[in-house]
Amino acid sequence: MNIQPKHSQPLILSGRDVTAVLGPTNTGKTHLAIERMVAHETGIIGLPLRLLAREVYARVCEKVGAHKVALITGEEKIVPAGARYSVCTVEAMPRETDAAFVAIDEVQLAGDLERGHIFTDRILHLRGRQETLLLGAATMHGILQRLLKGVSVVTRPRLSHLAYAGSKKLTRLPRRTAIVAFSADEVYAIAELIRRQQGGAAVVLGALSPRTRNAQVEIFQSGDVDYLVATDAIGMGLNLDLEHVAFAQNRKFDGYQYRNLSAAELGQIAGRAGRHLRDGTFGVTGQVDPFDEDLVAKIEAHDFDPVKVLQWRTADFDFSSLDALKRSTETNAPVEGLTRALPAVDAQALEHLSKDGDIRALATGKDRVALLWEACALPDYRKIAPAQHADLIASIYMDLARHGHVDENYMAEQVRRADTTEGDIDTLSHRIAQIRTWTFVSNRPGWLADQLHWQEKTREIEDRLSDALHERLTKRFIDRRTSVLMRRLRENTMPEAEISPTGTVLVEGHHVGELQGFRFTADQSAGGEDAKAVRIAAQKALAAEFDARAERFAACANGDLALGSDGVLRWIGAPIGTLVGGDEALKPRLVLLADEQLTGPARDKVASRAERFVNFQIESLLKPLVDLKNADQLTGIARGIAFQLVEHFGLINRRDIAEEMKSLDQEGRAALRRLGVRFGAYHVFVPALIKPAPAGLVTLLWALKNDGKDKPGFGDVVHALASGRTSVVIDPAFDKTFYKLAGYRNLGRRAVRVDILERLADLIRPATNWKPSLGQRPDGAYDGHAFMVTPPMMSILGATADDMEEILKGLGYRSEAKPAAEVKAKLEAQDNAAREAAAAKLAAEEAARAAQAAETQAAVAEATAEGSEPAVVEAPTEAVAEAAEPVAEVPAEASSEAAAEPAVEEPAEVAAEVAEEVPTVEAPAAVLES
Structure with missing residues (x-):
């Protein structure tokens, strides 16, 4: 294969000595090309299909002898020594030749989105020394004259008349009819109906191998059956004895979308009816609406819209580097009348492979890059995903680049997998596609150490599979009885x-x-x-x-809608779509779970409604996070804390943002509180998210973003939250992130809800703030610094004494075991001192009240003696209360935080963290009796 053309070659060769023979089907164009080729001493003819190439090869061999004729396709090469004539597929034609004659058939395919650029390249650049023929539809007249200056155009009229016969039921179609559909399922269904009603039908599909297609055509041509059910594969070059063509479908998927066939495409297929001087007819059947008058007139008169642009891709590839090659494939068309083709299979494969580090490491020089491009030319016979096809090419290329040829063991294993004739029609078709891949490999020069052996081996296997497939098709559509369902198709x-x-x-x-x-x-x-x-x-x-x-x-x-914990959106119980990770955790993508029949506006409506519901769920259940994310009113440190809360789904350990908390002013705190944020002793968090529904959604969104749906523990921790568990024993097999997402903190063997930990802080705080001079000792107080673990503390956590020690250590406290007698004596002494202090205070207050009462009585007596009204000074109840027990009031909005936050900005747990590194008495100790 000539991978790298000469740079001196002109962009478009002259049209001088080029003759375009244009006209509808059944005008003898291919026959003319064969006659003209054998009249020269050497010649090359290019056909659009391997099947047609084999047919023309057989005809040329009959004329001049097989020893003078070569057959060259991607999968097959028969090249006798001294061969003078070459019959090729267009892809296999050389880009330069010294042959006296060149012919290219079906040149209108230059407008095809998938293969058109190959036809365009040969039309523009390949010439015979003495004569060049371009064969095709009349729609190419104008574009060829525009691009090829000096081209001679010859039009050939159809030899027979083609007429529209209207609509007919499948059961009323005349003998010698081809029924056209555009999917294998539809072809098979129609063939089964014809078998039941008419005794059988041959089938022709593009997925069949040439050997199988020829065998099926032979059944029809021999008269064993009178009906042929086919795709548009019959539209190019097959010589069939047809009298009528019936369209059972007029829409097809063209690789990009479902669309109606154009008038020219319908005419190309319909033109197969009638041969030589025998007239033919065409029409519709089944569910296809009758053709309108304008369409009928165009097909009967072969008057179709001209081809306005040809698909084009540069052949001047830059192999200096992999990236340079990619850029060169994207070169824009240089002249009017040409348009840059969409990425073909080879370009798609190159795009995938260019992202593979191993491939980039190998493709480092011109030769290696050129070799990669040659490997990318491997056709996708299996019609698999581009990434899978690229993986196959990668395996082949790495062998070629490293060892100079494809590994024989690898080749043998791939061939072995396809070498069995068991299975149904679909299975055999798939195996034929597989072996065609390796047949292509075996025909690439230099790709295999023992090329001839593998050419023979793959050809032998393909022939066996093709024969087996033909046998299955014949048995199914001619000999076997059909089901009741298929019998009803005749209506x-x-x-x-x-x-x-x-x-x-x-x-x-x-x-x-x-x-x-x-x-x-x-x-x-x-x-x-x-x-x-x-x-x-x-x-x-x-x-x-x-x-x-x-x-x-x-x-x-x-x-009517529900979003499950598995990320599946259900409509009255039926799956409609599934969520997948998006660019942001709070913005997942929805993939519809729908068959291909749901298309166009209907599919758009379903997608739009589903996406609205998903957005509604997120904005409702996770409103605090959405509000924090969109809180443009926040500035400075407050905005930074809000960002971290969103990133961590509403929960941050306070020690992790200790520096930010020191610098956060009261205005920022108040703004965050209004958005649902609570500043606890141990955490900064959003309490509204520690509920089953929000926690479940948060867990799902994190899992989608981090490939976590398959990780152990997904969904299990949320179930514990839903059951009301304040703490749970940590499962070591679970991903620990799931506990945090559900609002738990891992402390020792247990995970404890963070709001419960803040309630624990509320119980610990009075015990650590108490001093003997303040009166009665609160529950858990010990010496004004350390505290004792109390039953209420263990109760709210659902923890044992051993659990409590681990939990408190995790929060930054030190444990200190003391003898029970020592603890008891100290507490009794403190309680006695507190009672004595309280008694002394009470006595002093009673004495003060007595003195005040005596003074008041004396003042009243004096005022009475003077004959005036007594002066009464009455203190308000609130004032008396304030005088009795001074209390610093805290605004209601900040009361919860004020209770949680000591005067020192650094929380107790931070101090404890320091204490663990350097022994100190600043961290409160939990006193455990021994």
């Missing part, structure tokens, strides 16, 4: 189907499957042949049902 192509309110799909009263949401599941009892029939039979009802369901879903109430 309308499809049996009558209906869907119950519960989603049960019935065809002719028989259960064939279930429709849940927007996904159809076929009845598992239907297998093999019936499985395809079941799916097709249900499609009639599903098409209308999907649209109706989309309308109902778009208008449904929020109460």
